[in-house]
Amino acid sequence: MEIRRWQTTLIIAVIALTLYNILPTLFYYAKPLKQPIDAKMAEAIIERIEDRVGQLHTDAAQWLKSYCDLIGTKPREVVQESDGRFALQFSSASEANQIKEKLPRAGALISFAPSQLWVDPSFGDEKCVVVHERLGAKLTDQTLQFTTNTASSELFRKVIWARASEIASLLTQEPCTVDSDTYTLGKKNDHFFRLSVNWDQRNITLSVKPGTDLNAQAFIDTLANLRFVCNEVVNQEGTVFKIPFDTHPDTTGYLVLDLEKWAASEQRRLIHSLKADWRPTHFDLSSMPIVSPTDYEALTST
Helix, strand or coil: CCCCHHHHHHHHHHHHHHHHHHHHHHHHHCCCCCCCCCHHHHHHHHHHHHHHHHHHHHHHHHHHHHHHHHCCCCCCEEEECCCCCEEEECCCHHHHHHHHHHHHHHHHCCCCHHHCEEECCCCCECCEEEEEECCCCCCCCCCEEEEECCCCCHHHHHHHHHHHHHHHHHHHCCCCCCCCCEEECHHHCCCEEEEEEECCCCEEEEEECCCCCCCCHHHHHHHHHHHHHCCCCCEEECCEEEEECCCCCCCCEEEEECHHHHHHHHHHHHHHHHHHHCCCCCHHHHCCCCCCHHHHHHHHHC
16 A cells, blocks of 8 residues: 555654654663762752742742732832841832732632741731742751751751650650650550660660550550650660661662751741731730840840
8 A cells, every 4th residue: 555655754753753753761871870869969959959949939929929910009119128028028018908809719729738828917907918928947957957867967867866865756755856866754654665776787675664565555545655755756676666767778868958047047037027016906915025045045044
């Protein structure tokens, strides 16, 4: 059967289009997917994460300008504050009231939850609308860090000791700080007398008190709390219970989010917002100082 020229052209076009669509997949799987992530690759990942988070703030400012155009309001300026807020200045109170009325519903309908926007009625004035982004503060330097999962890494030791502190706090029902390889629970727990960090076997070990009934409901509840509250995997070996450092056997490192630095950044953002824009009308509130927890402790101790 004779093949016409247009049919040949069509076949070649289909083959070319198929190759064009599958080439990205071929290139992706040609990469060494089992290659461990080293410090250089981790730094590149951290940089991409920070860029994406920063882009969300930029997108929020553009979204606000576009929304104002959509409903027919013209803000004189849209200012992004250092604490992540947006201040929309209008020429008239009617335009500001229109934004205050309509923006909360529109901002809540943004599909990506961290990018959702809400109006803070406590701040601003009749011609100024203050908008917050659910994402909060930006990622700053050293908020995300890479560490290898070896005992020689100081950051990795801090991560493991933090997990051990959380476990000890749950078992004793009081704040505990584990900063060494052995922590004695003593009489603070009815079932376990010691928590140990074993770097060679790569686990946190809980030693059971002699005479403890491992089938007792109270003991089972304690293990269930460790799994549920601390989100840890607990393996039993006789009368010893071990919590592995890693649940994946090929883990070589971690990207660590420093929650203390993140919380401190959010705290500074909140205090700055309150001091700059909160205008309470009640006398007791207007005379109340705005301080951080550290400053409050200093005030109560004097």
